[in-house]
Amino acid sequence: MYDYLITGCGFAGSVLAERLAGQGKKVLIVDKRDHIGGNAYDYYNEDGILIHQYGPHIFHTNSEEVFRYLSKFTDWRPYEHRVLGSVDGQLVPIPINLTTINKLYGKNLTSDEVVDFLASKAEARKPVLTSEDVVINAVGKELYEKFFRGYTRKQWDLDPSELDASVTARVPTRTNSDDRYFTDTFQAMPKNGYTEMFRKMLSHPNIHIMLNTNFRNIVDLIPHRKLIYTGPIDGYFDFQFGKLPYRSIDFRFETLDQDQYQDTGTVNYPTSNLYTRITEFKHLTGQVHHKTAIVYEYPTGEGDPYYPIPRKENQEIYNRYKKLAEETPDVYFTGRLGTYKYYNMDQVVAQSLALFRKITKESEHELQIQSV
Missing domain, CATH: 3.40.50.720 (NAD(P)-binding Rossmann-like Domain)
Structure with missing residues (x-):
């Protein structure tokens, strides 16, 4: 019993x-x-590179209780995730920040000036009900088209105007040069991987x-x-x-005979290609290896249920x-x-x-x- x-x-x-x-x-x-380990399961592939079978899992939290609890089962490797977006033929930081705006528009704005710049682009939406409303209300239609609409349509197979405001509200817009994807107090990766942490748990x-x-x-x-x-x-x-209904992801992995493939852990493709992003695992894990492994993510309506x-x-x-x-x-x-x-x-x-x-x-x- x-x-x-x-x-x-x-x-x-x-x-x-x-x-x-x-x-x-x-x-x-x-x-x-x-x-x-569920969707956080990781393992060493045939080339000996630690990969996440169900896509990148990057740990971050503001909860000291959660971090202390998990620390009983793992040591940590400090890691702050950074994401670039392929927009207008350039790689720019995501979430949108001061550097993103200056690079895209060929400007040299200060933090104060970028506040006014974004305000000049924004279009008031009331009430804010959908994901489209959230973004256009904050940064206007042009940046919405460049960064959000195409990515959201690929990810959800729905236009942002058909999705709850919570989807894009998760991604902030910054007026400083902070290019970290997350700003949580605790940002780290399990030192020996998630699966080892679950084994101990x-x-x-x-x-x-x-x-x-x-x-x-x-x-x-x-x-x-x-x-x-x-x-x-x-x-x-x-x-x-x-x-x-759920959205799923078709993960396609590649091992490349080179030390590094891209400059950051993840690169997003908001408008180009059928995949939404490419992640290179060695950035996340800190593993030293003469080869590298990447994963392409193709959103789909079939497969394991990942995203309500x-x-x-x-x-x-x-x-x-x-x-x-x-x-x-x-x-x-x-x-x-x-x-x-x-x-x-x-x-x-x-x-x-x-x-x-x-x-x-x-x-x-x-x-x-x-x-x-």
């Missing part, structure tokens, strides 16, 4: 498994894939792992008291309200599943797929730590009732 059956060995499931096992709970964690003797396993095949066979489900919530309920599509009608479908979930006893839904929300890695960890606290309180309450 397991206390908890957990589906999915990514961040959501693994953090909960580790926390619950530390409380003396017996945990079985299953995954349909043949490895732990799941090493507790109270945790049993079953890979290559569909939980539906074992859920009625293996006794357990409660279920923590990190898969697609619509799949759990047999798609009774319809299928929640943020549109009002999709949220309404999810809300119906959420109501069912709340009425389902002894089952917890969590993670990006379980709650149909785009989370960064640190946000998933924070969500799992919060769910652990909730479960702990509920268990204490159950014990109090039993003792009365």
Whole structure:
């Protein structure tokens, strides 16, 4: 008899498994894939280069709690991610910053002057409801066309005018020369990779792992008291309200017989090519190797569910599943797929730590009732 059956060995499931096992709970964690780590899984390819199988995963957080928690399972390599965009035949920093504007327009503006420049380009949009509104309201139509529209259409197969404002609101516009992609307090990569971090996280003797396993095949066979489900919530309920749409990525890897391919970890292609970006892993990992490995990302509507599509009608479908979930006893839904929300890695960890606290309180309450 397991206390908890957990589906999915990514961040959501693994953090909960580790926390619950530390409380003396017996945990079985299953995954349909043949490895732990979920989408953060990394491994050494046949040339000995550490790559991320499901695209670049760059860790960053403002949460000291999350960073301290993960630090129990890994040392860190400081790393600040930088992204260039291929725009008008030039490579310029993304997010848009002072350098981007000066390079694109052949100017030599100061920070104060670029504020006025962007204000002169901006077109007021009220109310701000869509991703298009967010960008045009901030930087105007010209920069919207250069940086956002084409990239968004490739990524989502939708025009920014059809997407929730949250999509482009994630990408700021800066008036200084800060060319870091993220500005979080903690920015680092697991020193020996994500998979090694997950191995340590799941090493507790109270945790049993079953890979290559569909939980539906074992859920009625293996006794357990409660279920923590990190898969697609619509799949759990047999798609009774319809299928929640996702975008996926077709990753195409190349190993090149050269030391370095590009100047930064990632280069975006907002308007040219069918792929959205190219990432070179050695920038991220700091690995020294005479060859290098890159990955092209081609967005697609088929494949593993990576990105919940943020549109009002999709949220309404999810809300119906959420109501069912709340009425389902002894089952917890969590993670990006379980709650149909785009989370960064640190946000998933924070969500799992919060769910652990909730479960702990509920268990204490159950014990109090039993003792009365």
